[in-house]
Amino acid sequence: METSRHPYLKSLASRGYVQGVTLHSKATNEPLCHYFGGVRYALCPSGRWRRAQNLPQSYSYGTKDQPGRCDGNTGICPQPSFMDLSSTDGWTEDCFQSNVWVPLGEPPKDGWPVLFFIHGGFLQFGHPNAFSATALLGDAALNAIVVVPAYRLNVFGFLYSSELEQDASSTNETVGNHGFWDQRQALEWTRDNIDLFGGNASQITISGYSAGAYSAFYQLAYDLQVPDDQSIVKRVCIWSNSPAAQPKTPSSAQVQFDQLLAALKIPASLPWSEKLSRLRATPSDTLLSTAMGVELNQFRPTSDSTFIQSTLFQSFDTGAFARKLSARNVRIMLGECRDERNLYATWFPPQNNLPSLHERLLADYPRPVVDTLIKLYYPDGRLPADCDNWDTDAFGRIYADMQVHKMQRGLIHSIASGGASHLLSRYRVEYRLKCADKTIPPSWGVTHATDQYIWFWGNGELIDPEEKPIIRRALIDPFIKFVHGEADIQWGTTDHRDIRTLKPDGSVQIVKDAFWDDAIRVWKALREVGEPDHASAAKL
Numbered sequence: 001m002e003t004s005r006h007p008y009l010k011s012l013a014s015r016g017y018v019q020g021v022t023l024h025s026k027a028t029n030e031p032l033c034h035y036f037g038g039v040r041y042a043l044c045p046s047g048r049w050r051r052a053q054n055l056p057q058s059y060s061y062g063t064k065d066q067p068g069r070c071d072g073n074t075g076i077c078p079q080p081s082f083m084d085l086s087s088t089d090g091w092t093e094d095c096f097q098s099n100v101w102v103p104l105g106e107p108p109k110d111g112w113p114v115l116f117f118i119h120g121g122f123l124q125f126g127h128p129n130a131f132s133a134t135a136l137l138g139d140a141a142l143n144a145i146v147v148v149p150a151y152r153l154n155v156f157g158f159l160y161s162s163e164l165e166q167d168a169s170s171t172n173e174t175v176g177n178h179g180f181w182d183q184r185q186a187l188e189w190t191r192d193n194i195d196l197f198g199g200n201a202s203q204i205t206i207s208g209y210s211a212g213a214y215s216a217f218y219q220l221a222y223d224l225q226v227p228d229d230q231s232i233v234k235r236v237c238i239w240s241n242s243p244a245a246q247p248k249t250p251s252s253a254q255v256q257f258d259q260l261l262a263a264l265k266i267p268a269s270l271p272w273s274e275k276l277s278r279l280r281a282t283p284s285d286t287l288l289s290t291a292m293g294v295e296l297n298q299f300r301p302t303s304d305s306t307f308i309q310s311t312l313f314q315s316f317d318t319g320a321f322a323r324k325l326s327a328r329n330v331r332i333m334l335g336e337c338r339d340e341r342n343l344y345a346t347w348f349p350p351q352n353n354l355p356s357l358h359e360r361l362l363a364d365y366p367r368p369v370v371d372t373l374i375k376l377y378y379p380d381g382r383l384p385a386d387c388d389n390w391d392t393d394a395f396g397r398i399y400a401d402m403q404v405h406k407m408q409r410g411l412i413h414s415i416a417s418g419g420a421s422h423l424l425s426r427y428r429v430e431y432r433l434k435c436a437d438k439t440i441p442p443s444w445g446v447t448h449a450t451d452q453y454i455w456f457w458g459n460g461e462l463i464d465p466e467e468k469p470i471i472r473r474a475l476i477d478p479f480i481k482f483v484h485g486e487a488d489i490q491w492g493t494t495d496h497r498d499i500r501t502l503k504p505d506g507s508v509q510i511v512k513d514a515f516w517d518d519a520i521r522v523w524k525a526l527r528e529v530g531e532p533d534h535a536s537a538a539k540l
Contacts, residue, residue, distance in 0.1 A: 001135050001462055002026040008034050009067055012196040016060035017067035022104075023134050032138025034102040036070040036197075037129075041149060041189035042096040042182070048156065048280045049164055051173050052096050052185055074099055074150040077157065078284045079125035080292050082347065083439070090129075093156060093284060098149040098186055101133040102197050103142075111200030113144045115483050116190055118183055118219075120210025120241070120449075122347060123300055124154045131452075132460035140457040140476055144483050145199040149186035152179045155291035156284075158299040160250060161257035163272035176253070177307045183215055184222065184307075191232050205483045207237035209452055210403075213334075214241040217411075220332075222307055224324045231328065235482060238334035239455065240448055242408035245369045246313040246531045247301040252366065259294040297348070298363040303531075310531065316411070317527060322418020333482055334412070335427030335499070337451055340404045342444035345396025352391040354381060360395065365402065368529045373398065376525055400448070401522070409516060410523030412496055421496035425482070425489065427475065428501045428511070429454065435461035446504075455479070470506040 005021040012018060020036035040061070042052035061068030075095035103112060115133075119126045133146035151157060157179025168175035191201045208216035216236055223233040261268060264287075266278050279287070291297065303310045315321040325332075348363070350356035354374070361370045377398055378384070387394040401407070412424060429451045432442075435458055436450040444450075453459050454471045463471070478500075481489040491500055492510045501511045 001132075001139075001458060001460060003032065003134060004029070005035075005071070006031075007071070009064070010034070010036070010197075011064075012061060012193075014060075015193065015196060016062050017064050018061045018070040019067040021071045023138070025138070030138075031104055032134050033104060035134070036100040036102070037072045038074050038097040039070050039100050040068075040097050041186045044094040044096065046171075048093065049159055049167070049178060049276075050171065051178070051181055054185070055189070070100075073129040074127065076127040076129070077150065077153045078288045079121070079127075079153050080288065082121070082125050090127075091284070093152070095127075095150040095152065096182065096185070098147050098189075099128045099131075100148075100197060101137055101146040102199075103137050103144070107198035111195060111203075112198055113203040113205065113484050114190060114194055114199045114201070115142070115144050115146045116187055116204055116206045117146060117148045118151075118206070118208035118212035118215045119148065120208065120212040120214075121153065122298070123158060123179060123211045123214070124298065126153070126211070131456060133456060134460070135457040135463075140472070140480070142480055142483065144480075145194060145197055147186070147190050147194070149183060151182035151186070154299045155260070155287060157182070158301060159257060159260075160253035160302040160304070162250070162254055163257070163275050165250070166272045167276055174304070174306045176250075176302045176304045180215065180218055180222070180301060180307050183219055187219065187232055201232075203234060203485055204232055205235040205237065206233050207239065208241075209239045209455070210241050210448065212241075213238040214243065217241075217243050218301065218308065220330065221309075221312060221321070224321070224328065224330075225309070228328075233330060234485065236330060236332045236334075237479075237482075238332060238408070239451070240336055240340060240404050242334070242404060242411050243313075244402045244407040245365050245526065246310070247303045247308055248366060249303055249310075253302045256294070256296040256299070259296055260291055263290045263294050295359075296363055300364065313527070313531060316414035319414075319418030322415045322420040325415065325423060326418070326420040329423070331423045331425070331482070332415075333425045333427070333479070334408060335429070336404050336408065337446045337448055338428065338430040339445035339447040341393075341396035341400035341447070343440065343448035344400045344403060345392040347399075349391045349395050352389050354378060354383075354390060357390050357395055357398075361398070361402075364399075369526055372525055372529050373402070373522075376522060401519075404448075405515065406519040406522045409513070409519035410527075413520050413523060416496040424496055425478075425491045426493060426496070426499045426513075428499045429475075430504050431470070431474075431502045431506060433458075433467055433471070434464055467506075471502070474500075474502040474506075474508045 003023040008020045008022045010018050023032045045052050074097040075092040076090045077095045078091045128148035136142045160176035165175045206216050220236050350360035432446045433453045436453045478489040497513045499511050501509050
């Protein structure tokens with residue numbers, strides 16, 4: 001959808017003024033929504049791997065005569081390239097801004113509900129500027145404020161070590177998981193400031209796609225820990241991802257940190273402060289390229305016992321997580337695409353043999369989990385008959401199962417077993433919009449990320465007129481009801497094994513989950529492995 005931009009000055013009361021834009025359709029000149037790009041939610045920290053700083057009470061975006069310029073984009077955390085989904089433009093480690101879309105007109109009495117969306121990218125790449133909520137507000141009539149934050153990624157957002165523990169202790173901060181803390185900070189900024197844009201801070205839906213969905217889950221898990229009066233999350237959308245295993249231990253994170261030091265030729269014998277000083281002095285592009293070249297090159301969360309409790313996955317087994325969810329009455333929409341594996345197969349694929357596949361999976365999951373997976377999937381060590389090769393086909397299937405298909409069903413199983421299945425709305429997408437062809441090869445089918453064009457009503461691209469009623473009826477109308485907090489979203493499912501399915505012909509069917517039993521078999525086998533202990537983690 002092509003748009004024109006018209007300056008729009010907005011007063012944010014004690015926060016001063018911002019200069020945004022009103023977006024109009026170029027075809028009709030009709031106004032669609034207001035947009036504020038690069039709205040700061042936190043101040044840059046004093047150094048790498050420290051917590052960003054809250055905006056002080058006195059912080060002002062600008063004056064009426066010199067308003068803060070919020071008509072562009074957020075900064076982008078330095079990141080590796082992947083297809084056309086990452087960017088080298090606007091790289092900065094000061095990426096603590098959000099893009100905000102606001103409906104036209106006066107807000108309702110209690111304010112508009114809020115959709116807080118976290119972008120994906122394996123936690124290694126991605127940015128808010130690849131998303132557009134313009135048509136979702138202006139054409140699909142979401143009538144909600146959409147907030148999309150930038151946050152630290154890869155080595156900048158998820159490095160952890162004993163040296164960083166000592167550094168954090170010296171400044172009385174938490175250690176590690178900085179990308180998650182950035183997201184939480186943006187979420188708290190939204191709670192505290194969204195009323196200035198006409199939003200309702202008591203009606204926030206947190207959502208995310210892929211690694212953003214993974215993030216949305218961990219934001220929910222953290223939110224369930226805080227006292228009721230500090231809770232923010234009312235509803236959650238987990239689109240094409242799920243927690244797979246208890247995040248790595250501090251000791252396994254240390255192995256990755258030591259690999260990085262060695263690659264940068266920083267002596268391990270140096271004091272912790274000197275190691276960090278040299279790391280912080282390393283140019284961002286050098287740090288990034290070196291980090292992506294070490295053996296454990298996927299920088300992911302750590303069970304730090306603050307943001308992520310070491311007992312989180314045990315709480316799935318005991319039902320404690322489900323009981324907390326039920327007590328807060330947090331509803332969850334979650335699901336998958338039919339052909340997730342075809343895009344997943346392209347992310348750091350292994351060589352065409354089983355040992356290489358095993359090593360590749362160790363970059364994401366603990367060794368006991370990977371060893372168990374290999375035995376489950378390849379008990380005789382041979383390529384399955386339905387797989388063409390190890391490097392794309394077998395890898396894509398097992399990776400998609402871990403990232404989405406099987407582990408999401410495991411999460412559903414744990415929530416249902418804990419008595420909270422009434423909070424779940426499951427979906428499956430088997431239908432592909434034509435506009436997805438611009439970025440994702442049609443031969444990949446309904447693969448990972450193709451449905452972002454559904455959820456974001458084209459995401460800046462035009463949807464064919466005949467496709468609009470299909471996706472509106474199937475997903476968008478119920479999704480809008482969900483964001484607005486309506487009790488009955490007319491989803492149609494009655495059991496946690498029911499899936500609202502958008503079929504290839506555009507029809508909507510409530511289908512019993514045909515993949516349930518095999519998924520739960522894998523989930524239970526991995527849960528029997530338990531959490532990686534320090535000894536096994538150290539062998540990574």
